[in-house]
Each structure stands twice: as C-alpha cells, then as structure tokens.
Amino acid sequence: MKKSLNILLLLAFAGMALVACGDCCKQSRPKYIFYFIGDGMSFNHVLGTEQYNAVKQGKSEIERLNFSTFETRNFVTNYSTSNPVTDSAAAGTALATGVKTANSYIGVDDRGTELRNLTDVASEEGYMVGLVTNVGINHATPSCFYGHSSDRFGFPKLVDDYIESPVAFIAGSTIMDMKSGPDDPRYEKVTTVQLAERIRKAGIALTLDVEEAAKTEGKRVALVANDKENRHVPYVIDRKGKEVHTLLNHSKAAIEYLSREAKDGFFLMIEGGKLDYAAHEQDAVTTFAEVNEFAQCVDLALAFAAEHPDETLIVVTADHETGGMSLGWDNYEIRMNALIKQRASAIEMTKIVQQMRSEGKRDWNDYKQALSEGFGLWSHVPVRAEDEKLLKDDFYNIFLKYGPMVDGLYNKSEFMVYDAIRILNKAASIDWTSLYHTGMYTPLYAKGVGECRFLECRDQTEIPKTIASLMGGEL
Ligand SMILES: [Zn+2]
Structure with missing residues (x-):
C-alpha cells in the first residue's frame, strides 16, 4: 500500500514537472x-x-x-x-x-x-x-x-x-x-x-x-x-x-x-x-x-x-x-520631460565646443546657444542662476587652461559639457553613482x-x- 502511494506521489511530481516545464x-x-x-x-x-x-x-x-x-x-x-x-x-x-x-x-x-x-x-x-x-x-x-x-x-x-x-x-x-x-x-x-x-x-x-x-x-x-x-x-x-x-x-x-x-x-x-x-x-x-x-x-x-x-x-x-x-533622486519624481530636447551626445557636444574654441569664439552667448540647441537648456529646461554660473566658470576655464577634461574611460568630455549633462540629469531627477561599473x-x-x-x-x-x-x- 505504502509502495503504491510512493509511486503515485512520484508520478504526481513527474506530472507537475512536465506542467511546469510546458512547451x-x-x-x-x-x-x-x-x-x-x-x-x-x-x-x-x-x-x-x-x-x-x-x-x-x-x-x-x-x-x-x-x-x-x-x-x-x-x-x-x-x-x-x-x-x-x-x-x-x-x-x-x-x-x-x-x-x-x-x-x-x-x-x-x-x-x-x-x-x-x-x-x-x-x-x-x-x-x-x-x-x-x-x-x-x-x-x-x-x-x-x-x-x-x-x-x-x-x-x-x-x-x-x-x-x-x-x-x-x-x-x-x-x-x-x-x-x-x-x-x-x-x-x-x-x-x-x-x-x-x-x-x-x-x-x-x-x-x-x-x-x-x-x-x-x-x-x-x-x-x-x-x-x-x-x-x-x-x-x-x-x-x-x-x-x-x-x-x-x-x-x-x-x-x-x-x-x-x-x-x-x-x-x-x-x-x-x-x-x-x-x-x-x-x-x-x-x-x-x-x-x-x-x-x-x-x-x-x-x-x-x-x-x-x-x-x-x-x-x-x-x-x-x-x-x-x-531613476528618481528628487522629491519622489522622475521628470523625463526635461530630456526630450537633447539632440546630441555629450561627446558630440564636446566636439562642438572644441570646434568653437579652435575657431577662437570667445563670447559666452555662443556657447550658451550651442548648449541650448544640443541639450535644450534654457530653451526647454530652466537653468538656475548657480548652475549658469558653473557653466560660465567652465567656459572661462577652457580659455585659461586647455583641459584637463573629465575622463569617462572611453571618451573625454569638456567640463562645460559634463556639467551641462549633470544639470540635465538633475532636472530629470536621474542620478549616477559611478563613472565606471557597479556590482548590481x-x-x-x-x-x-x-x-x-x-x-x-x-x-x-x-x-x-x-x-x-x-x-x-x-x-
Ligand atoms: Zn561591459
């Protein structure tokens, strides 16, 4: 009796395994x-x-x-x-x-x-x-x-x-x-x-x-x-x-x-x-x-x-x-809308900034315009006064010293571009903890x-x- 019960149980488990496995x-x-x-x-x-x-x-x-x-x-x-x-x-x-x-x-x-x-x-x-x-x-x-x-x-x-x-x-x-x-x-x-x-x-x-x-x-x-x-x-x-x-x-x-x-x-x-x-x-x-x-x-x-x-x-x-x-560091929110006007990568924007620098452009408004066109800053995402000051400081620095740039391992961003990306991330309530990998x-x-x-x-x-x-x- 006990033996047949064991066999029945065994068959039932085998059946369950087949059902679980399905097609x-x-x-x-x-x-x-x-x-x-x-x-x-x-x-x-x-x-x-x-x-x-x-x-x-x-x-x-x-x-x-x-x-x-x-x-x-x-x-x-x-x-x-x-x-x-x-x-x-x-x-x-x-x-x-x-x-x-x-x-x-x-x-x-x-x-x-x-x-x-x-x-x-x-x-x-x-x-x-x-x-x-x-x-x-x-x-x-x-x-x-x-x-x-x-x-x-x-x-x-x-x-x-x-x-x-x-x-x-x-x-x-x-x-x-x-x-x-x-x-x-x-x-x-x-x-x-x-x-x-x-x-x-x-x-x-x-x-x-x-x-x-x-x-x-x-x-x-x-x-x-x-x-x-x-x-x-x-x-x-x-x-x-x-x-x-x-x-x-x-x-x-x-x-x-x-x-x-x-x-x-x-x-x-x-x-x-x-x-x-x-x-x-x-x-x-x-x-x-x-x-x-x-x-x-x-x-x-x-x-x-x-x-x-x-x-x-x-x-x-x-x-x-x-x-x-x-995804979300600020006030229980993610605001992807802040990102929808970004049209260029940080690397492309770095190239644009470097090109402008090599052309001898020295007017902050030209750089502001470029960041606005590429990332939607000012035109779409409001930029706080202290953030604009940060970008302006970066702008003055690029004329004072030719780098160093932020090392992103594979690419190097201009400080101005890196900071602009950080402002965008902040506006979207996205944060990053590493320039490298994590163990997640x-x-x-x-x-x-x-x-x-x-x-x-x-x-x-x-x-x-x-x-x-x-x-x-x-x-
Ligand atoms: Zn990898």
Whole structure:
C-alpha cells in the first residue's frame, strides 16, 4: 500500500514537472540561437528607456521594450574573481565560457589557462557562428567568443585568435590597434591597416560594404565600418541619417548571411557595445537611444523566430551595470520631460565646443546657444542662476587652461559639457553613482526553444552553460 502511494506521489511530481516545464521542454535543441548582450545594461537602463520613450512619444503609459515582455525573466550575479565589480573582459569571459575570471582577462581563467567558449561548442555541434558589435571586433565582449589573453588590451593577439577561430561572420566598427591600449613595450605595435591586412591574407572577406557582407557566399566575412583607423561608429543620437554602419544594419547582414550559409543552424551573438560608453559618460538620453537600437535588433530576432517558431531561441542579457544609474533622486519624481530636447551626445557636444574654441569664439552667448540647441537648456529646461554660473566658470576655464577634461574611460568630455549633462540629469531627477561599473545584478530574458531552462540561472556563468547544453554540447 505504502509502495503504491510512493509511486503515485512520484508520478504526481513527474506530472507537475512536465506542467511546469510546458512547451519549453518538448523540443530541447534550438536550431537558431540569438544571444544578445547589452554592454552595461541593467534594469534601470531598460526601464529608463521605456519611461523616456513614453514621454518623448506623448504616451500616458509606458510601452515595454520587446525583450522586457518576455515571459521568462530572471536576474543574475556578475562578480569577477578579482572584485565584486566586474569589467567587460571578465564578464564577457563568464558569458562566453561559463567560467569566472579576473578583470581584464579574456577567455582564460584567473591563472591564465585557456577556456573553451560557446563558439567552440557551437561549431562542434554543427552551428555556424556569427558575432556582431558596434565597437571594435576585437573589443572585450566579442573577443571572449574566440580569444584568449590575460590582457584585454592585447588587441593584435586577439585578431590572430579570431583568424584561427571558426567564427564565420563578424561585424563591428573597426579593428582596434595598439593605439587603443596603454603605451607598454610588451605590446606589438601594429596599426588597424596592418591588422586588416592580416585578416585579408587569411582568406577572410574583409569588407566595408554591408550589402556585400550579407551576400558573400562560401567564405568567412569580416564587416567593419573602418579598416584604416581605430575609430568607433557614432552614437545613435548623433547620426545624420545616412549612416549605413549601424548595429541594426550589421545585425541584418549577419542574419541574411547566416540564414543562407548555415545549413544546420546558427549561433549569433549581438552586442550593444556603445550603450556602455554612453553610460560611462552618465549621458542618459544617449544611453536610452542605444538601448532602443539594441531592442530593434531583438526585433529582427523576433521576426526571424516568427518564421522559425519551433527552432529559435532568443536570450537577452548584459555583462554588468554601468554608471550606477538611479531613476528618481528628487522629491519622489522622475521628470523625463526635461530630456526630450537633447539632440546630441555629450561627446558630440564636446566636439562642438572644441570646434568653437579652435575657431577662437570667445563670447559666452555662443556657447550658451550651442548648449541650448544640443541639450535644450534654457530653451526647454530652466537653468538656475548657480548652475549658469558653473557653466560660465567652465567656459572661462577652457580659455585659461586647455583641459584637463573629465575622463569617462572611453571618451573625454569638456567640463562645460559634463556639467551641462549633470544639470540635465538633475532636472530629470536621474542620478549616477559611478563613472565606471557597479556590482548590481544584471537582467536575463529568454524566449523560444528551451527558454524555461534560464529560470534556473543564478549567476551569469550559468547562461552559456545552459546554451551549450541546449546545443547538445558542454563547455
Ligand atoms: Zn561591459
């Protein structure tokens, strides 16, 4: 009697597990896998974008970004072995290999041992691999999917690792050269042009033509916006309308190429890399515009999934949080309306101010006019007398001393621009605690074949392990 009761209980539990798993477990191997990484994108960058979009579009209620409506939603820890605050190298390694490492380490553990990554597993399991970013193709996040280096600034070595890897399609802004790293005698001094030549010599079709990249047949492809110098593509907010090298266009090209070339399915990683740069600048509107384009790329995956409904998996996550962005510091309010007239990033505004300075403009009203046109200060956002005094002091200082500027890690802002951004943040009741990263949880969203498996993830290292297992392999 007791035995049969036990069997009944066992069957009941098995039934519950099946119900809990639902459609998700019926088919375990997705043929097409999209892995989105918003660099520096945590919960507030997503929610802030949704709030900003609603106000900008005059809607009374916020509209969720596509991925934040996924039914499978989770959050994960992301600390590295060297610090509770990770960097893009250690976090990228965790997201690509399932192993935690020290900050600045790419594809190796903290003792320097090379690690297997998702590209290795994918190609063993018959998937063709694509990597897309809007920063350099050998920047931290993409290089974790093919490279091994105990120094994220060892850019030439990472290019060699890419050449040796099975990555079929790669796209980004540029090939980073040694000017991008510290001035250290250990580094091989090579230029972007020389690195591009290395890629071409290996028989890879390196091109600046998005259309050509998408249509190339039977060859590995490297698509970059610039193969002459290490320069990143402009922020979404700074586009003049004609740019063909965008994260969206590069993602479209990757999907077209992989849909045609990959006979047995593909694994495509897409990184919103400039999102992190904008958050390092504490530039909210520029960050939101990058999040929006990242979501447009997820739209491409959703459209693809609609055509391949039982074969596609979409995973969206981030490597870490950047900027310590908080929504609301003042009087129980967020006032996104203060931001809707910002038309230029802090970096674009810095260029404008520097241009004016080089033209010898010495009238404060010219600078006031520029800040008004680019950021909506005075014309849209009232500026208090003490804040205007601060900006004016910055203006006088730029003639007295040629810098120093505020170091935002990737970019340097003029003090006047940095202070103008702070005034805007204050007006919107948005605050930032860091010019770098924080140790905050990162979000995880999944949709499609095997999505429920991601509910089990507690740390970011479990995400690639889950993807590898769904592929039928192991990291
Ligand atoms: Zn990062």
